[in-house]
Amino acid sequence: MSVETPDMDELLRLVPTATYGDGLPDHAAGGRGGALHLSAVLPALSAAIGHPTPTKVHTDPKACQDALGLPSVTSAIVVLVDGLGYWNLAMRLGHAPYLRSLMNETVNQRPITTCAPSTTVAAMAAFGTGTCPGLTGMAGYTQLEPASHKLIQLIQFKDALAPKPANPHIPVPPMIDPHSLQQEETVFEKLAAQGVRVTSSGLPKFAGSPLTEAALRGTDYQPNVTPRDRVLAAARAARQPGLTYLYIRDADKVGHNYGWDSENWVATFEHIDAQLALLHRSAPAGTLIVIVADHGMVQTDPDGRVDIAAEPELAQGVELVGGEPRSLMLYASPGESAEAIAGRWRDRLGDTALVRTRERAFAGGLFGPVADRVKPMIGDVIVQAAGAATFVDSRTQSDKATRLPSVHGSQTMLEMDIPCLIDLV
Ligand SMILES: [Zn+2]
Known part of the structure; x- marks a missing residue:
């Protein structure tokens, strides 16, 4: 066998x-x-x-x-x-x-x-x-490191x-x-x-x-x-x-x-x-x-690379971009709703990603049982890449880091x- x-x-x-x-x-x-x-x-x-x-x-x-x-x-x-x-x-x-x-x-x-x-x-x-x-x-x-509010x-x-x-x-x-x-x-x-x-x-x-x-x-x-x-x-x-x-x-x-x-x-x-x-x-x-x-x-597929810096509707309302190119954690700007961000990302990415609010991801057991102290560390919206897509941010990541030939992180x-x-x- x-x-x-x-x-x-x-x-x-x-x-x-x-x-x-x-x-x-x-x-x-x-x-x-x-x-x-x-x-x-x-x-x-x-x-x-x-x-x-x-x-x-x-x-x-x-x-x-x-x-x-x-x-x-x-x-x-x-x-x-x-x-x-x-x-x-x-x-x-x-x-x-x-x-x-x-x-x-x-x-x-x-x-x-x-x-x-x-x-x-x-x-x-x-x-x-x-x-x-x-x-x-x-x-x-x-x-996010909640005490300093830094990535x-x-x-x-x-x-x-x-x-x-x-x-x-x-x-x-x-x-x-x-x-x-x-x-x-x-x-x-x-x-x-x-x-x-x-x-x-x-x-x-x-x-x-x-x-x-x-x-x-x-x-x-x-x-x-x-x-x-x-x-x-x-x-x-x-x-x-x-x-x-x-x-x-x-x-x-x-x-x-x-x-x-x-x-x-x-x-x-x-x-x-x-x-x-x-x-x-x-x-x-x-x-x-x-x-x-x-x-x-x-x-990765170079044609499947999406740069948040070049797409205003993806950057809108997002204060910090955490995670990695195959599994993003988006942290909402003050006053912005996670649902609104998730909606814009779903509209843009279609079936190249699974986009979920943090609450949906928790309810789906994505991180296993979650301790209260860990909840604020997790992004408001979780984006998991399908296919060979990557989601990068050229405002904060080096060019090399946004173009790695092989990556991981998604599901x-x-x-x-x-x-x-x-x-x-
Ligand atoms: Zn690695």
């Missing part, structure tokens, strides 16, 4: 919003999510290593383990490959012998879903805490609209403390509090970074410069019982710079497959390896479906 990839039209269509839960979704009714969700992976792994750790969203880690099909072990490694969506992977399997061998297993021939928006900061926090953007308060590449960029936690610093090598101090924005305890913290070994293997520059502190805090972080050393550090850590986290960055980075269907991306994908194969060879027998991603990637199959590949070494 092999995986049949839907055609590109279907991959670029918006899919129903995934639910959060501990069981299997009702596939027959078009349901998505439940435990087949990125947020369920760490709760499921906690149960798999014998230390079931519930979260506010996943109260039954054992049920998550069963739904995801994870065997019980003493030591597990979870690998997060940034930007490696399930269908991106499936369409390039010929370049990846190790991943191909995993995809031949029936248990791996089903995608799980990431959170909405399908973007790194939101997904990392949902993954790390086993919850959802409505609870973590990490709901977009940029979002904050959640990779570095910096002022999104501040001019570029004179020296880009000097890190800008975060605008807000990562712990005060993201208040959910991470699964790593909860496991460590039970005396479980929790190791993270990653790049030196991400040790203690604002995003790591917010979304993935609580591990013994092992920094290494080369991908090979990071893989070997993870394999070494796995000799002791517990949980190891390994982060692989470059599929996303190269995808944004060159496009996910470029030769550069394929070369990167081949390297990633080689790293994962090395992990498989180096991990002790009996280790469970689980490979996931934070989102997939869509090739199409290509962006939402992610792997959860299981390899028992």
